[in-house]
Amino acid sequence: MSDPNLGLTVIHRRYVPYSHxxxxxxxxxxxxxxxxxxxVATEVAIRMDGDEGLLAGYSEIRFLxxxxxxxxxxAGAEVVRIGRRSRELRLWAQVVARAEPERGASxxxxxxxxxRVVEAVATVVVPxxx
Numbered sequence: 001m002s003d004p005n006l007g008l009t010v011i012h013r014r015y016v017p018y019s020h021x022x023x024x025x026x027x028x029x030x031x032x033x034x035x036x037x038x039x040v041a042t043e044v045a046i047r048m049d050g051d052e053g054l055l056a057g058y059s060e061i062r063f064l065x066x067x068x069x070x071x072x073x074x075a076g077a078e079v080v081r082i083g084r085r086s087r088e089l090r091l092w093a094q095v096v097a098r099a100e101p102e103r104g105a106s107x108x109x110x111x112x113x114x115x116r117v118v119e120a121v122a123t124v125v126v127p128x129x130x
Contacts, residue, residue, distance in 0.1 A: 008079045010043045012036060013072060013096065021069035026099075028067045033093045033118045036075035041089055041124050044077050048087065053126040056086070065117040070099025074114060086125050093118040 014036060020028045038055050045053030067073065074096050081088035094114035100107040 003082045005048045005079055006082055008044060008047060009076060010040045010047070011074060011076045012040050012043075013074050016067060016069055016071045016073060018069040025066075026069040026101075028069060028071075030061075030063055030067075030118070033067060033073070033075070034061075034120075036073065036093060037077070037091045037118075037120060037122065040075050040077040040091065041122060044079060044087065044089060045124050045126055048079070048082075049126040051126050053087075053124045056123045056125045058120050058122045060119075060121040062119045063117070064119065065095070065115055067093070067095070067117055068098065070101070070108065071095045072097035073117075080121075085128060086123050089122050089124060091118075091120040091122055092116060 020032055022029050041055045042052050073093050075093045077089045077091050079087055080090050094116045095111050096114045097108055097110050
């Protein structure tokens with residue numbers, strides 16, 4: 001019998017502030033997106049198990065494109081495998097809006113279709129039931 005939580009999906013959106021730009025071209029380091037993955041993984045664990053759980057590790061991470069200050073990122077997690085205490089998640093981040101400072105100080109555009117910038121597979125572990 002299949003677990004009804006298989007396929008559970010959580011989505012968060014966040015504006016990337018200019019205070020997080022570390023590199024030329026207002027580039028943001030990859031750790032910023034991994035922090036977002038931790039947030040969506042935590043929500044998955046809360047929804048499934050009533051506990052924040054622990055993001056135990058990544059089995060795969062692929063950086064596919066740049067994340068820049070002024071982006072609006074969508075981070076998502078989907079439950080793809082459920083073990084007794086572990087949950088395997090497929091994670092992604094995509095740019096849904098991007099600043100265009102060359103057009104003006106507050107200019108921006110919607111990115112349609114969204115630009116996938118990071119993909120990962122991670123394992124979340126939850127405590128045993130007491």
